[in-house]
Amino acid sequence: MRNAIDRRDFLRLAGLGGAVFASGLAGCASLGRAGQDDFYFVQLSDAHWGFSGAALNPDAGGTLHKAVAAVNDLAVAPDFIVFTGDLTHTTDDPKERRRRLAEFRDIVGALKNKNVRFMPGEHDASLDKGQAWKEFFGASYYSFDHKGVHFVAVDNVSDPAARIGDEQLAWLKADLAAQAGDARIVVFAHRPLFDLYPQWDWATRDGAQAIEILMPYKNVTVFYGHIHQEHHHMTGHIAHHSAKSLIFPLPAPGSLPKRVPVAWDPAQPYRGLGFRSVEAEVGKAAYEITEYPVAKA
Numbered sequence: 433m434r435n436a437i438d439r440r441d442f443l444r445l446a447g448l449g450g451a452v453f454a455s456g457l458a459g460c461a462s463l464g465r466a467g468q469d470d471f472y473f474v475q476l477s478d479a480h481w482g483f484s485g486a487a488l489n490p491d492a493g494g495t496l497h498k499a500v501a502a503v504n505d506l507a508v509a510p511d512f513i514v515f516t517g518d519l520t521h522t523t524d525d526p527k528e529r530r531r532r533l534a535e536f537r538d539i540v541g542a543l544k545n546k547n548v549r550f551m552p553g554e555h556d557a558s559l560d561k562g563q564a565w566k567e568f569f570g571a572s573y574y575s576f577d578h579k580g581v582h583f584v585a586v587d588n589v590s591d592p593a594a595r596i597g598d599e600q601l602a603w604l605k606a607d608l609a610a611q612a613g614d615a616r617i618v619v620f621a622h623r624p625l626f627d628l629y630p631q632w633d634w635a636t637r638d639g640a641q642a643i644e645i646l647m648p649y650k651n652v653t654v655f656y657g658h659i660h661q662e663h664h665h666m667t668g669h670i671a672h673h674s675a676k677s678l679i680f681p682l683p684a685p686g687s688l689p690k691r692v693p694v695a696w697d698p699a700q701p702y703r704g705l706g707f708r709s710v711e712a713e714v715g716k717a718a719y720e721i722t723e724y725p726v727a728k729a
Contacts, residue, residue: 467511470714471579473509475502476707477622477657478677479546480555481539482532483521488597488680489695491701496539498727499678499707505545510709513545516591516657516675517553517622521566522643526564529556533568549576553622553658554589554633575607575674580714581616584608588623588636593635605645616717619646624674626667629685634659643667660693661687661704662723671719676706678726702727 479496489495503513513681520532533556540548557565562572572587580661584607588596596604611617625639636642646652652670660677661684681694681704695704702725711720 444687453528454582455626458554469579470507470712472709472711474506474510474513474707474709475516475620475655475675476503476678477516477675478553478660478679479515480518480519480521480677480679481536482523482528485680487695489696492679494538495678495702495705497542497724498546498702500540500542502724503707504726506709508540509545511646512547512549513543513609513697514540514549514620514655514656515540515551516586516620517551518555518657518677519550519553520556520677522559524559525728526560529560529564529568533564537568541630543722549585549620551585551622552587553590554594557590558588558592561592562587565590573603581607582611583617583710584617584619586619586621586625586642588621588625588639588642593637594635596639596642601638601645605640608649611649613648614650615647616712616714617646617652618712619652621656623658624656624665624672625654626665626672628659628663628665632685632691634685643670646670653699653719655710673721674709676704676723678705678707681705 453678476499481496484493485492493582510613519536523529523532550567552572566572572590575582575584575587584604586593586596586604587600591597622638625636625642628634654670654672655675656672657675659674660680660682661674662676663674664674682691683694694704705726706724708724709722
């Protein structure tokens, strides 16, 4: 059995690694808990299947396929894969929405690793409160445990008002009540739970209530999507990490008067697009992030 460092070295030797970012509690010593193996998972986000627009991505029909192929080519298989929302691009037509969801499901069905988790984005769910999405992928919020880490998927998109909602917040509080104060907790969301840039819909209106529920737990990390770029933020001791998109990048928060997607650069195709692996060092409650390109240069 490989340990965590062996696995990371193996990924790097394969020539697939990109930028690395370490998240965790500074100076937190390993607790050395027996039976809790380090592991890694892959996060992909914002595929927007069904989007068309050559100026932003002339390969809009191919990028998701390339991402699936890139994940399949990883030298070491991840423990699981998670898509953090906006699987499809928004449409007012319920029939077309379901067609896009079905096509997305079929494309990612080519992933060799079948342990895949899904979450909705507002493009998937806000127009019908997640009805079609749930028909294909089941519950829009849930929790699960894996090798000493408690994972929670939060739905902050099915409500058109960009709220988690009282019912789900109550569920979150009850779910976490079973966890010890030093439990290793990872939260997945689509929108940021903090107010990154509300003017661009880069916030969750009741996200502060979710943060308040999470705050008593010492080892919490949040991974989200929605903003189509890598971004790192701290709310107290809680680290938040956004993922790149699989379709087009967006500008840094507040850097432009309007939220306008970054145009495709033929000289640097697929620039700003990608996915990530997250190496979980369970004993230290630390996470090392490695960014990967959608397609090799």
